[in-house]
Amino acid sequence: MMDDGTELSLTIAQIVQRLKGSHLHSQIERQAKVSKGLLPEIKLESLKEDVQLPPSHPSAPPEHLKEPLAYMRKAQASWEKRVLKSLNSMSTELEVPLARMRPAVEQKELTNKWNEMGTDEPDLSRFRPVYAPKDFLEVLIGLRNPNHDSSEDVSIKSHWGLIQVPLNVRDIPQLRRAYSELNLTSGQLGIDDHAHIHPGIYQKFTYISCTIQDSAAAQQYSRQGCPTGLRADLWALILNSTNQPQDVMHYEQLMAGVIQHDLLVDNLIYKDVKLTASNDDYYFVFEDFLYQVLLCFSRDTAVLEHFKYNSATPPRSYIQGETINLLWTGVIPFHGFSMYVAPLCFLYNEPSKLYSVFREMYIRYFFRLHSISSSPSGIVSLCLQFERLLQTHLPQLFYHLRQIGAQPLRIAFKWMVRGFSGYLSTDQLLLLWDRILGYDSLEVVAVLAAAVFAFRAENLMEVTSLASAEAVLADLSTLKVIPLIQIFLFATAI
Amino acid sequence: MSDSADDIKPVSCTIKPPVYLQIGDTKTDPSHSGVCVVDVTLPFGKPVNIEEITFKNYYTAYVTVRLLRRSPGQEVPAKWSTTLRDLPLMDNPHTEGGSQDYFSIHRTQMQVEPDHVVSVRLILRQPSFAWLTFSLEDIRIFPHMEPDPEKEVSDWLSDLTLVDQHPDLEGLPDPQTVSSSIQQMWALTEVMQTNQTTASIGRFDVDGCYDINLLSLT
Numbered sequence: 001m002m003d004d005g006t007e008l009s010l011t012i013a014q015i016v017q018r019l020k021g022s023h024l025h026s027q028i029e030r031q032a033k034v035s036k037g038l039l040p041e042i043k044l045e046s047l048k049e050d051v052q053l054p055p056s057h058p059s060a061p062p063e064h065l066k067e068p069l070a071y072m073r074k075a076q077a078s079w080e081k082r083v084l085k086s087l088n089s090m091s092t093e094l095e096v097p098l099a100r101m102r103p104a105v106e107q108k109e110l111t112n113k114w115n116e117m118g119t120d121e122p123d124l125s126r127f128r129p130v131y132a133p134k135d136f137l138e139v140l141i142g143l144r145n146p147n148h149d150s151s152e153d154v155s156i157k158s159h160w161g162l163i164q165v166p167l168n169v170r171d172i173p174q175l176r177r178a179y180s181e182l183n184l185t186s187g188q189l190g191i192d193d194h195a196h197i198h199p200g201i202y203q204k205f206t207y208i209s210c211t212i213q214d215s216a217a218a219q220q221y222s223r224q225g226c227p228t229g230l231r232a233d234l235w236a237l238i239l240n241s242t243n244q245p246q247d248v249m250h251y252e253q254l255m256a257g258v259i260q261h262d263l264l265v266d267n268l269i270y271k272d273v274k275l276t277a278s279n280d281d282y283y284f285v286f287e288d289f290l291y292q293v294l295l296c297f298s299r300d301t302a303v304l305e306h307f308k309y310n311s312a313t314p315p316r317s318y319i320q321g322e323t324i325n326l327l328w329t330g331v332i333p334f335h336g337f338s339m340y341v342a343p344l345c346f347l348y349n350e351p352s353k354l355y356s357v358f359r360e361m362y363i364r365y366f367f368r369l370h371s372i373s374s375s376p377s378g379i380v381s382l383c384l385q386f387e388r389l390l391q392t393h394l395p396q397l398f399y400h401l402r403q404i405g406a407q408p409l410r411i412a413f414k415w416m417v418r419g420f421s422g423y424l425s426t427d428q429l430l431l432l433w434d435r436i437l438g439y440d441s442l443e444v445v446a447v448l449a450a451a452v453f454a455f456r457a458e459n460l461m462e463v464t465s466l467a468s469a470e471a472v473l474a475d476l477s478t479l480k481v482i483p484l485i486q487i488f489l490f491a492t493a494i
Numbered sequence: 495m496s497d498s499a500d501d502i503k504p505v506s507c508t509i510k511p512p513v514y515l516q517i518g519d520t521k522t523d524p525s526h527s528g529v530c531v532v533d534v535t536l537p538f539g540k541p542v543n544i545e546e547i548t549f550k551n552y553y554t555a556y557v558t559v560r561l562l563r564r565s566p567g568q569e570v571p572a573k574w575s576t577t578l579r580d581l582p583l584m585d586n587p588h589t590e591g592g593s594q595d596y597f598s599i600h601r602t603q604m605q606v607e608p609d610h611v612v613s614v615r616l617i618l619r620q621p622s623f624a625w626l627t628f629s630l631e632d633i634r635i636f637p638h639m640e641p642d643p644e645k646e647v648s649d650w651l652s653d654l655t656l657v658d659q660h661p662d663l664e665g666l667p668d669p670q671t672v673s674s675s676i677q678q679m680w681a682l683t684e685v686m687q688t689n690q691t692t693a694s695i696g697r698f699d700v701d702g703c704y705d706i707n708l709l710s711l712t
Contacts, residue, residue: 057548057595057596057597057598059548059550059596059632060595060596064594064596068593068594068595069590069593069594070594145590147552147553147625147626147627147628148624148625148626149623149624149625149626165590166588166589166590166624167589167590167591168585168586168589168590168591374590
């Protein structure tokens with residue numbers, strides 16, 4: 001009897017081991033992650049325990065699962081209303097419909113120049129971005145919890161920053177425990193191997209990404225950086241983004257959608273790409289790719305699945321006859337949106353693969369950077385964490401900047417909202433995004449923002465106006481991000 | 495186990511308004527002590543065995559549950575006992591985590607058996623000065639249902655003998671109308687039998703063949 005039992009468990013263990021290496025495992029994980037939105041911090045290692053937990057309380061209504069705090073839901077809803085109103089008024093003002101069917105001639109024309117849409121120079125002067133990051137910042141600054149006591153006599157807990165919402169954010173001692181792989185004594189790829197990568201490391205990563213295709217291991221190892229040659233495969237593995245025939249077909253269907261219908265937001269995308277990525281030294285070469293990805297993205301209704309755990313709600317149909325929310329994700333691009341895609345163009349040269357990876361990155365991370373929620377990876381928490389880190393560990397600097405009217409968040413916000421894309425040099429940016437994937441959290445973005453201020457603290461103490469503070473922090477392209485983060489987290493005196 | 499919320503209705507109880515404990519003179523120095531008491535009285539004369547208490551939090555950090563139980567039959571006066579002390583609802587009393595979440599306290603989490611309960615007292619604590627007010631909302635008490643074994647067996651038996659009550663009648667006529675029309679037809683045949691004639695019914699013949707297509711039932 002005993003032998004049967006142990007033999008059975010051995011067999012089960014072997015089967016599990018074989019399954020883990022197979023594609024079925026990544027499919028299951030993908031499914032789990034789609035429905036895991038209710039537990040955004042789930043890790044594959046703890047999946048076993050987490051699955052046994054009830055995902056939600058039976059009395060909790062669906063909107064509570066998206067966002068538990070009522071005042072945040074309200075703020076997000078009113079922000080969305082404002083943005084949509086702006087879009088609608090743009091549509092009426094410019095007499096451009098929100099969506100229209102393209103005539104056959106136009107469709108043919110677009111099909112022919114699909115790969116070189118960048119050469120097109122449509123008249124976009126009438127279009128303007130619906131909102132810019134600084135507009136969003138004003139909304140976040142105005143966020144208030146109606147139950148929060150902010151009367152004058154509670155000055156002990158005075159917070160010098162702009163965010164007035166009491167979310168729980170981690171401080172340096174907690175971050176040291178959570179980000180222990182970034183310790184000063186652990187080797188990081190991209191710094192400590194500047195001359196050449198140790199062959200053993202390359203072999204290890206090749207084994208993980210090609211031989212056993214272990215997504216969880218890839219995620220764990222990418223905490224110390226990915227080797228450049230294997231980054232594309234590793235990221236695709238971590239994000240469970242495949243390039244199977246069905247994915248290629250899905251992309252082609254979206255392409256067909258772009259050809260058939262013209263959306264108002266397409267013009268906004270064109271405008272954004274022209275204003276941001278095309279002007280950037282690193283990314284202008286990828287202009288055509290950006291159109292191909294973003295135009296398809298705005299029509300990908302599979303993205304609507306993620307709205308189950310996003311506090312945002314997709315806009316409803318506007319066009320008579322045809323329900324537009326079947327055609328449109330409802331994501332309204334803001335000024336700088338195309339910078340989410342641009343760095344990925346360095347890794348993937350096949351549009352359907354690039355699209356697939358970008359979509360995964362968006363629904364896991366980027367959406368949190370421009371919606372109001374209480375999530376620890378949400379932009380509100382990141383802003384608060386940045387301010388708290390600065391106030392706790394660089395109080396003189398914070399006080400000085402506040403006195404001269406240069407609130408640090410006003411400078412750092414634009415970096416964080418874009419995940420630093422367009423501000424750092426590309427190789428450094430990719431190293432930063434390695435950690436976002438490795439730790440499945442955007443916290444490292446807030447930590448880097450604080451670390452940049454710490455690095456330039458001496459110069460900043462000398463400035464006397466907001467403009468000069470901005471000038472000191474204007475050029476981040478020479479920064480080496482990982483040493484900055486390491487020093488800030490592990491060398492700051494507590 | 496967890497379909498208690500679906501099947502079982504909460505007990506109708508009276509939730510008294512929360513009483514916030516004050517330190518010092520309430521007129522001149524209204525400082526909150528951070529403690530609040532909510533009394534929930536169950537229907538008079540009907541002690542309840544509690545299965546679960548559910549509620550929605552509103553910025554309460556810790557909750558203590560006390561029960562007033564009266565043992566049945568005996569003339570012993572009812573006694574208060576603490577069944578759960580300082581259950582944390584918020585990870586950090588100063589920050590938002592858990593502040594507006596839904597919670598359940600199940601009888602298995604209680605240190606004292608929640609049987610024959612007459613009244614429930616919830617003591618809420620919020621030590622942080624960050625919040626203007628704190629309370630619990632939508633408090634519901636679910637009674638414990640003893641599964642009745644005999645009832646279950648008879649249910650099972652009756653399921654066997656009972657013809658399926660909702661047959662899948664896609665496209666088919668309703669059995670009731672069919673049976674009533676059959677009854678009518680039977681009555682008609684009875685009438686026919688009593689009024690028999692010698693006339694031959696004949697046969698539909700077209701050119702010597704018997705074409706079934708020409709049969710009409712109307």
